[in-house]
Amino acid sequence: MAAAFRGPTGSWTRMKRYPLYGGLEPAEPEAPPPKRASRLQKARRRWAAFQARHERKLLAAGPVLLILAVFGVYLLINPPVKPYTQADINAAVTYALKHRPPEPSRAAVAAEVVRPSVVRVTGYDTDKAPAREDGEGAPKGAQPLGPETDDDAVSVGSGVVIDERGTILTNLHVAASAKRLKVTFSNGSESDAYIVGAQPENDLAVIRPDVLPDDLKPATLISTRGMKPGDEVVAVGFPFGIGPSISAGVVSGLGRSWATDPRAEGGQNLIQFDAAANPGNSGGPLVNRNGEVVG
Numbered sequence: 001m002a003a004a005f006r007g008p009t010g011s012w013t014r015m016k017r018y019p020l021y022g023g024l025e026p027a028e029p030e031a032p033p034p035k036r037a038s039r040l041q042k043a044r045r046r047w048a049a050f051q052a053r054h055e056r057k058l059l060a061a062g063p064v065l066l067i068l069a070v071f072g073v074y075l076l077i078n079p080p081v082k083p084y085t086q087a088d089i090n091a092a093v094t095y096a097l098k099h100r101p102p103e104p105s106r107a108a109v110a111a112e113v114v115r116p117s118v119v120r121v122t123g124y125d126t127d128k129a130p131a132r133e134d135g136e137g138a139p140k141g142a143q144p145l146g147p148e149t150d151d152d153a154v155s156v157g158s159g160v161v162i163d164e165r166g167t168i169l170t171n172l173h174v175a176a177s178a179k180r181l182k183v184t185f186s187n188g189s190e191s192d193a194y195i196v197g198a199q200p201e202n203d204l205a206v207i208r209p210d211v212l213p214d215d216l217k218p219a220t221l222i223s224t225r226g227m228k229p230g231d232e233v234v235a236v237g238f239p240f241g242i243g244p245s246i247s248a249g250v251v252s253g254l255g256r257s258w259a260t261d262p263r264a265e266g267g268q269n270l271i272q273f274d275a276a277a278n279p280g281n282s283g284g285p286l287v288n289r290n291g292e293v294v295g
Contacts, residue, residue: 106289107248110234113291114160116186117219120238121170121193121207121283123155123178154178158237158244158284159207160219160293166212170283172198175205186244189213202268205283219285222292224271229253233294235275237284244284249275271295 051058157174161167168183175181181193189211197206231251239245253272271286271294286295 105248106232107234107246110287110289110291111236111244111246114219114234114236114285114287114293115244116215116217117161118186118236118244118284119159119161119168120184120241120243121155121157121159121168121174122153122182122184122241123157123174124152124180124182125154125178126152126180153241156238156241156280157282158280159183160283160285161216162221162293163218164216166209166216167196168193168207168209170205170207172200172203172205174283175207181207183207183209185213185216187213187215219287220292222288222294224254224269224294227251227254227271227288227294232289233271233273233275234287234289234291235273235277235281235284236287237277237281239276239278239280241280243280245281247276249273 155174155177157170159168159170159174162169175195176198181195182190183193184190191209191211193207193209195205196208198204229251232248233251234246234248236244236246250273251271252274254269256270256272257268258270273286275286285293287293
């Protein structure tokens, strides 16, 4: 480009006009504005500043805060026990009584007490018998012991062990009805037995086995002096050879007497009761509610 200027002589002179810039260079892109700090970053900066200002206080308060946190967790796991009121106690007692398991019957308790002492007495019509352990030998004319089955039995009754020597009380018509006796104990062990005493007038017999089990448990015998009609009694034995079986009832009468032949003296001071008694129950114990033998 050119420009005209008037000189000292008054004439116009043309002068070359030089550009101020030799050329246009591309402008540099503007830097993006700095990003605004997020809320998390601001919070971190604030916490760092606060920590720097109160570092000693925070170190001192740390254990206290830890203890409070542990105590809070403990309260969440084990909330404080609510004090019980009388209404709560009454409700708990009522619920327990309503939902408690039923108690066993008195007959079941009594039978369980005497059951280990009850034996089955089986009679066989045979002369075969083993040699006795006390050295006295078998009865005269006895043969070596042979196998037998229930089909060979001629009588079946019951008995009860009354002392630690294994003495068994039973009925005489059970013990004397066969040539050979065998007793079966509550644990299933068996032994031959012999009559060692009898009271024919009361139909009672005392027998003793050759071999005693290790867990022999005698029954407890008591007097009938305190009994009265209406008292509960339980009969335990082997009716029809099955058992031990249990039947329960009450005392119907005391001091009864009975004889098969009116001309002969029969049993005296008998207990009359209404519990079921079938063939095979003979010789078995009659017990009270505590399992004590009364007859």
